Amino acid sequence: MSIINRIREGLKKTREILFTDIRDLIKRKNVENISPDFWDQLEEKLIIADVGVNITKHIVNILKNATKKKDQSSIWQEIEKELVSLLEIPYIYDQKYFPLRNPLEGYPLVIMVVGVNGTGKTSFIAKLANYYKTMGLSVILGAGDTYRSAAIEQLSHWAEKLSIPIVKQNIGADSAAVAYDTVNSAISKNIDIAIIDTAGRMHNKNNLIQELQKIQRVIKKHHVEMPQEKILILDATYGQNSIQQTKVFAEAINITSVCVTKMDTSFKAGFVFSITSTLGVPIKFITFGEKLEDIQPFNPRDFVRNLLED
Numbered sequence: 607m608s609i610i611n612r613i614r615e616g617l618k619k620t621r622e623i624l625f626t627d628i629r630d631l632i633k634r635k636n637v638e639n640i641s642p643d644f645w646d647q648l649e650e651k652l653i654i655a656d657v658g659v660n661i662t663k664h665i666v667n668i669l670k671n672a673t674k675k676k677d678q679s680s681i682w683q684e685i686e687k688e689l690v691s692l693l694e695i696p697y698i699y700d701q702k703y704f705p706l707r708n709p710l711e712g713y714p715l716v717i718m719v720v721g722v723n724g725t726g727k728t729s730f731i732a733k734l735a736n737y738y739k740t741m742g743l744s745v746i747l748g749a750g751d752t753y754r755s756a757a758i759e760q761l762s763h764w765a766e767k768l769s770i771p772i773v774k775q776n777i778g779a780d781s782a783a784v785a786y787d788t789v790n791s792a793i794s795k796n797i798d799i800a801i802i803d804t805a806g807r808m809h810n811k812n813n814l815i816q817e818l819q820k821i822q823r824v825i826k827k828h829h830v831e832m833p834q835e836k837i838l839i840l841d842a843t844y845g846q847n848s849i850q851q852t853k854v855f856a857e858a859i860n861i862t863s864v865c866v867t868k869m870d871t872s873f874k875a876g877f878v879f880s881i882t883s884t885l886g887v888p889i890k891f892i893t894f895g896e897k898l899e900d901i902q903p904f905n906p907r908d909f910v911r912n913l914l915e916d
């Protein structure tokens with residue numbers, strides 16, 4: 607299956623739940639006679655798909671305004687433009703590391719991955735490593751989730767499968783030390799990218815915050831501008847709740863971007879339309895399956911087109 611088809615397949619549920627009505631709307635010959643019921647039902651659907659009340663009202667207004675345009679293609683363009691603008695936060699990237707950026711000459715790009723357990727952190731790291739490996743870059747992993755032994759094993763499995771190096775210690779080890787060693791190894795071996803896994807839960811919230819801050823502090827000993835990227839993983843199956851659950855991570859460290867996982871299984875993927883306005887950072891990746899290739903840099907325009915086009 608081509609990449610485009612994989613994404614469409616992955617977004618099938620969102621396409622059906624959220625966008626069937628909107629697609630129909632665009633195709634209507636007679637947009638003047640849309641009944642108030644239509645708008646009520648659409649609003650209800652958007653709310654069920656976890657778009658969120660404010661964004662739902664906003665989207666319905668966009669659609670109402672768009673249907674005032676006379677021809678189909680201007681309606682289409684208007685809807686597309688407005689939906690894209692909800693998803694978009696412009697950012698700078700390097701062609702070499704697209705969609706990420708490494709402003710530090712002569713240093714590896716260090717990526718810290720954070721998020722609640724079970725959201726898909728470790729799977730995302732494997733997919734991301736594979737993505738960059740395919741682009742010809744070298745990658746090293748750091749098993750920074752030392753809180754659960756399964757987490758270390760899982761990451762080691764992926765490192766082996768991808769034939770890339772990994773830095774790990776035993777369960778209960780100091781995760782900041784693992785992170786430090788990972789970056790150290792990347793620098794001394796001239797590796798392009800270091801990706802560091804972290805714990806998603808600890809005894810309590812304060813432990814977790816302190817742990818993440820410590821990892822960050824220790825990485826900074828290599829260079830104050832590291833880690834250059836801090837990616838928060840949001841699980842699409844939790845919808846709006848996934849944003850609520852992750853406020854603690856945003857509190858602990860300055861998140862630089864978001865990856866939304868499990869787009870393929872979710873009926874609640876509508877919440878992606880409220881991520882950028884709630885968290886104030888761009889969505890840079892989505893994952894839509896369990897295979898290594900089920901990852902894509904997030905492109906708001908392609909995303910909206912995949913949902914709106916037949």
Ligand SMILES: Nc1nc2c(ncn2[C@@H]2O[C@H](COP(=O)(O)OP(=O)(O)O)[C@@H](O)[C@H]2O)c(=O)[nH]1
Pocket residue numbers: 721722723724725726727728729730806867868869870871893894895896900
């Ligand atoms: N269908 C689907 N499953 C996923 C995706 N990403 C992760 N998973 C599954 O979600 C579960 C938790 O993933 P894991 O990476 O261990 O989460 P972590 O605890 O945050 O590290 C695993 O069973 C993964 O296979 C995705 O994009 N689609």
Ligand SMILES: [Mg+2]
Pocket residue numbers: 727728729751757
């Ligand atoms: Mg994990």
